[in-house]
Amino acid sequence: xxxxxxxxxTLSVSPGEGATxxxxxxxxxxxxLAWYQQKPGQAPKLLLYGxxxxxxxxxxxxxGSGSETNFTLTISSLQSEDFAVYYCxxxxxxxxxxxxxxxxxxx
Amino acid sequence: QVQLVESGGGxxxxxxxxxxxxAASGFTFRNFAMQWVRQVPGKGLEWLTLxxxxxxxxxxxxxxxxxxxxxRDNSKNMxxxxxxxxxxxxxxxxxxxxxxxxxxxxxxxxxxxxxxxxSS
Numbered sequence: 372x373x374x375x376x377x378x379x380x381t382l383s384v385s386p387g388e389g390a391t392x393x394x395x396x397x398x399x400x401x402x403x404l405a406w407y408q409q410k411p412g413q414a415p416k417l418l419l420y421g422x423x424x425x426x427x428x429x430x431x432x433x434x435g436s437g438s439e440t441n442f443t444l445t446i447s448s449l450q451s452e453d454f455a456v457y458y459c460x461x462x463x464x465x466x467x468x469x470x471x472x473x474x475x476x477x478x
Numbered sequence: 479q480v481q482l483v484e485s486g487g488g489x490x491x492x493x494x495x496x497x498x499x500x501a502a503s504g505f506t507f508r509n510f511a512m513q514w515v516r517q518v519p520g521k522g523l524e525w526l527t528l529x530x531x532x533x534x535x536x537x538x539x540x541x542x543x544x545x546x547x548x549x550r551d552n553s554k555n556m557x558x559x560x561x562x563x564x565x566x567x568x569x570x571x572x573x574x575x576x577x578x579x580x581x582x583x584x585x586x587x588x589x590x591x592x593x594x595x596x597s598s
Contacts, residue, residue, distance in 0.1 A: 372540065405584035407523075414573055414588035415515075415523060426586060458523055462584050465537035467513070469523040 373397050373461055377470035383478040384449050392473045394442040394459035403463035406435060406444045409472075410455045418457075419444065449475070480504040480587040482574045487592030492565055498592060500557035500574030508532070508552040511577030513585055514559050516570040524570075527559070531580035564596045 374397040384390045394404070402422045407415040417426040422442060423435040432447040446453055454477055459470040486498040500512070514526040527548040528537045536548050547560040557574055571593050575585035 407585075409523075414590055415585075416588070417578070417584060417586045420578065420584045420586075460523075460525070460584060462582050465528070465582060466539060467525040467528065467537075467582070467584075469515075469525060472522045 372466050373400060373464065373468055375459055375461060375468050375470035377457075377459055377473050379473060380471070381474045381476060383476050385478045386451060387448055388478075390446045390449055390453075390475055392444040392446075392457055392475070394437075394444070394470050396440045396442075396461055399439040400461035400463035402438055403461055404435075404437070404442050405460045405462065406433075407458045407460065408453075408455045409458065415458065446475070480576065482576060482587060482589035484572065484574045484589045484592040487572065487594045489595045489597060490564055491598055492596055494564055495560070495562045496564060496594060497561070498559040498572055498574075498594070500559075500589060502555045502557065502574075502576070505576070507550075507555040509580060511579065511581055511583060512548075512550060512557045513575045513577060514546075514548060514557075515573045515575055515585065515588075516568075517573070517591070518570045526572075528577065528582065529557070531577075535581075537582075561594070564594075566596050568594065569596045570594060 376395045405420040406418045409415040419435040513528045529548045571591040573591045574589040576587040577583040578586040
């Protein structure tokens with residue numbers, strides 16, 4: 372079973388600054404990697420899939436990169452609505468595991 | 479628009495069973511895989527189970543394999559999760575989610591979740 376690990380656990384960022392979140396897989400997931408955003412009291416929202424393809428309506432300030440076991444989510448200039456928890460998830464095999472999440476908070 | 483509405487949550491005693499339902503609308507249900515994901519309040523997301531678009535294949539996380547059963551009724555646009563032998567560790571918000579395609583895919587739409595509390 373593939374284990375997904377995210378870092379850091381918490382990231383403090385000032386509005387307007389960029390943020391880089393990382394996600395690692397215990398074995399290759401090729402490019403079958405998605406990112407989600409979750410705000411308090413809300414269901415998660417799909418941001419990216421296939422490592423770097425933005426889901427419908429997701430702004431261009433969200434971008435993804437990586438392959439195999441190492442992945443990155445970059446938010447180029449944080450807006451107030453971007454402060455949330457972010458999860459990566461692989462879907463390379465039948466066990467679609469999530470990472471533990473990164474909380475992006477206001478500095 | 480795509481809508482997923484979960485129901486069936488509540489308080490249940492350890493060892494008992496509970497069935498969750500998810501009513502889907504706004505899309506051609508029979509063309510998409512469906513999944514259940516749970517979240518202990520204040521904690522991270524845990525993927526539980528996936529069912530193919532036609533119900534032919536089911537996958538389960540090890541934590542629920544043998545206790546939970548996913549099913550769907552494509553004639554009624556309904557998804558179900560039968561949960562048996564519940565324990566306190568199963569206390570969580572349970573989300574129904576649509577797969578972005580017919581088989582093993584990420585979840586592109588989510589319901590608002592239903593809270594299951596396992597307590598004596």
